[in-house]
Amino acid sequence: MALQITDACLNCWACADVCPNDAIALADPHFLIDERKCTECLGDHAEPQCAAICPIEAAIVDELGVYLNPPGSLTGIPVARLVEFGLWKGAA
Amino acid sequence: MELPVIANTAAGGGCSTSGCGTAPDALGHLPDDIRARVQDHPCYSEEAHHYFARMHVAVAPACNIQCNYCNRKYDCANESRPGVVSELLSPDQAIRKVLAVAAAIPQMSVLGVAGPGDPLANPARTFEIFRQLSERAPDIKLCLSTNGLKLPMYVDEIARHNIDHVTITINCVDPEVGAMIYPWIFWQNRRVRGVEAARILIEQQQKGLEMLTARGILVKVNSVLIPGVNDQHLKEVSKVVKAKGAFLHNVMPLIAEAEHGTYYGLMGQASPTAAQLQELQDACAGDMAMMRHCRQCRADAVGILGEDRGAEFTMDRIDALTLAEIDYESAMVRRKEVHDAIIDQLDQQREARRIPPMPPVLGAVADEMPAAPRPTLRPVLMAVAGKNGVVAEHFGHAREFLVYEASPTGVRFIGHRKTDLYCAGIETCGEGDAAQESVLDKTIAALSGCEVVLCSRIGFEPWGKLEASGIVPNGEHAMEPIEDAVMAVYQEMAASGKLADPAPSRKAA
Structure with a gap:
């Protein structure tokens, strides 16, 4: 089990600094999670730390591709508004 | 330097504007x-x-x-x-x-x-x-x-x-x-x-x-x-x-x-x-x-x-x-010289302003009516296309205007207004539309509340539009220190009786 970073990532370093397993590294074009090291923080923290600090919606997914921070969940901007401004494509 | 800010100095602090020289800010x-x-x-x-x-x-x-x-x-x-x-x-x-x-x-x-x-x-x-x-x-x-x-x-x-x-x-x-x-x-x-x-x-x-x-x-x-x-x-x-x-x-x-x-x-x-x-x-x-x-x-x-x-x-x-x-040692020596020279210059300017002259025209206005309470001249906001403390810029080239308030007690810096708002937006992002507000209209809107705009030069078209929206362009004080220029214009307004009345209501820009 491991989380993954999507191409929504902005390379802000926040996740890499808080990962208890040192599983996240700078890569091109964006940070990547080493699936051999990632534990989803089980046993260390109540929430996966990368997903708890990540400021970008849809940047972190679980093994099933489910967003840990879905659109609108961090900013409170209604998804319809995001779609209206071309900031979200719609159903994923 | 040229930014005496009067209202910002704490009252009763033992340091009036004149006492501190400038209270430059x-x-x-x-x-x-x-x-x-x-x-x-x-x-x-x-x-x-x-x-x-x-x-x-x-x-x-x-x-x-x-x-x-x-x-x-x-x-x-x-x-x-x-x-x-x-x-x-x-x-x-x-x-x-x-x-x-x-x-x-x-x-x-x-x-x-x-x-x-x-x-x-x-x-x-x-x-x-x-x-x-x-x-x-x-x-x-x-x-x-x-x-x-x-x-x-x-x-x-x-x-x-x-x-x-x-x-x-x-x-x-x-x-x-x-x-x-x-x-x-x-x-x-x-x-x-x-x-x-x-x-x-x-x-x-x-x-x-x-x-x-x-x-x-x-x-x-x-x-x-x-x-x-x-x-x-x-x-x-x-x-x-x-x-x-x-x-x-x-x-x-x-x-x-x-x-x-x-x-x-x-x-x-x-x-x-x-x-x-x-x-x-x-x-x-x-x-x-x-x-x-x-x-x-x-x-x-x-x-x-x-x-x-x-x-x-x-x-x-x-x-x-x-x-x-990078020759760091000599850069540091040079910086020290430059910094010291600037601080000396600022000290001298502060000293020079220690006793601000009473604006002569305002003094005269007050003298003419000794029996009446000093006439309450309203304060006026003026926008200045300034650089390095002087009225230096062409109206159309100014990326920001400095706003000053002139009143009988002096000139104080109020703030600045940008003309090329943070993102230059429609014009530069490529979705131009003839119906869009022109840059000039935006600039005039940004100067809302100001009655005068001081600049080194100004073109014919903006001159007319500014006047039509109730802002008087003034290019007569090019290269003068800003607060001297603002006070001079204020005195002219006082002398011509424009300050006894409330501010003219503005036409929509």
Whole structure:
């Protein structure tokens, strides 16, 4: 089990600094999670730390591709508004 | 220098405007030791900002809170606003850049780490810069700008690195207000939301403020004015932070445009008008020193405020330089000479203003009516296309106008109004439409509230449009010191009887 970073990532370093397993590294074009090291923080923290600090919606997914921070969940901007401004494509 | 700010000086502080020479800015009422510490800091001193340069290095990308006015995803080359940065630097690159810039721009006095995230959410990178620079460039002042969440944890380390200025952004002291500004914070390994998040943030900010001032570290407080959210509340914020020892309060206007992708931008939150901002700054000024020359610069700004030179120092160029190529010793000697010369010049200007002459015309007006109470001449706002303290720019070339208030008691700097708003928007982003408001109309709208605009020259078309919207263009004071020119125009208005009446109602621009 491991989380993954999507191409929504902005390379802000926040996740890499808080990962208890040192599983996240700078890569091109964006940070990547080493699936051999990632534990989803089980046993260390109540929430996966990368997903708890990540400021970008849809940047972190679980093994099933489910967003840990879905659109609108961090900013409170209604998804319809995001779609209206071309900031979200719609159903994923 | 040319910015005597009268209303900003604290009453009864034993230091009237004339007594302090100029009280050149909001700093006039400060104790001498603090004034001495900030006199070469362009971000704190209205007089210093014309002469001294600063730079920010973007080494702190991570953030630990979300503000509703921020979305770092949308970085556009036209944008100049906090939190935005085009090039992130490693600590080593940043050191090279600072040393190269400080060698090339001897006016440089200050290095700040301000983002684009929060410096204290990037402690290793941030403190590495400070550690290396205090060794290699001991003459450069170091400062730090933070949201305050981690401040109590790092106060000792801040003190250890000889950082003597810290800016904390404090938008509220009430968690209910905070919940409308901050959707979440990252705190003790959890994402905390809502009122609870705001409560923790406020608690840490206030604690950090107290700890810093207790150690003698200068603290400036930045607040973002968000109409309908914290506008009235900021008066309370000003009182509280002053009581806890902050030496300066900088109220900045919210920047909210849909194209920035922020919550406020997309949800249609209004930005304050220039008049709203000024009203609030005036209301807070009774409580503490207010700062009015802030340019809300980017986290990678370089040079004199308002004249960014970042483009000259891109990483390509810095990477081509090795540290050995920078003759650091002689650069430091040269900086010392340049800084001393500037401070001498500022001292002389301050001395020259120690006894401001009574404006002759206003004196005459008062003399003619000895029996009546002194006529109450209304104050007038004037916009100036100025540079380096003089009326220097062509109306059409001015990227910003400085706004001054003239009244019988003198001339005071009120603020600045940009003409090429943060993002130049439609014109430069390519979706031009003939129906769009023209640049000139926008400029005129930005000058709302001003009755006169002073510039070195002005074209025929803007002249007519300005007059039609009730603003009198004036090109007769080119290259004169700004406040002399503003006072001269005010005296002319007084002499022609234009000031006894209320301000003319303005036609729609």
